[in-house]
Amino acid sequence: EDKVVQSPLSLVVHEGDTVTLNCSYEVTNFRSLLWYKQEKKAPTFLFMLTSSGIEKKSGRLSSILDKKELFSILNITATQTGDSAIYLCAASFAGGTSYGKLTFGQGTILTVHP
């Protein structure tokens, strides 16, 4: 059974801290790993990682994928209260009968206190 597991499930930090969120996966026919941020309603897309070892960055957020060890991390530096959200990771599949499917982890709830 395809599985995506995130850790920790929740995290409380203070503004200015750096956090690392983890995502491990066990899926057949893996294609890419995606990260989303969900605040009130719609998850918003952050990164899609397809190749190992290539870091993707967007401002204070960065992410990297290790396809040998089957995990990804999302780093947030100099956290702000606006970073408080649920962070979701998902695995996508390389076509065939699983076309279009994303399997999500349970999410990490990040709370950033002032």
Place this chain on the structure above:
Amino acid sequence: ETGVTQTPRHLVMGMTNKKSLKCEQHLGHNAMYWYKQSAKKPLELMFVYNFKEQTENNSVPSRFSPECPNSSHLFLHLHTLQPEDSALYLCASSPTDVAGGTYEQYFGPGTRLTVT
């Protein structure tokens, strides 16, 4: 604003009612999806439509019936639901390629459904 809209945003219905959720995307994508998000559970994929054809039905009960009249619109018809079906229902769309690759999905704001 992600370019994916959903209506209604909130819906309360009894177990004997019939209602429909609507999703529309303005991104020119060819694939659309329905997800269910319940408290303390991962997002669950329900249905996938690619070029208006249903390509995935993730063992969803028949009281949920999807309809995709064109690549921009997706409906989820609901009838005789159960209280445990109360959840946030999210629609998403994504671009596709001819090799069957999946690109990032863009989500709508969701419909918060309560079944009484």
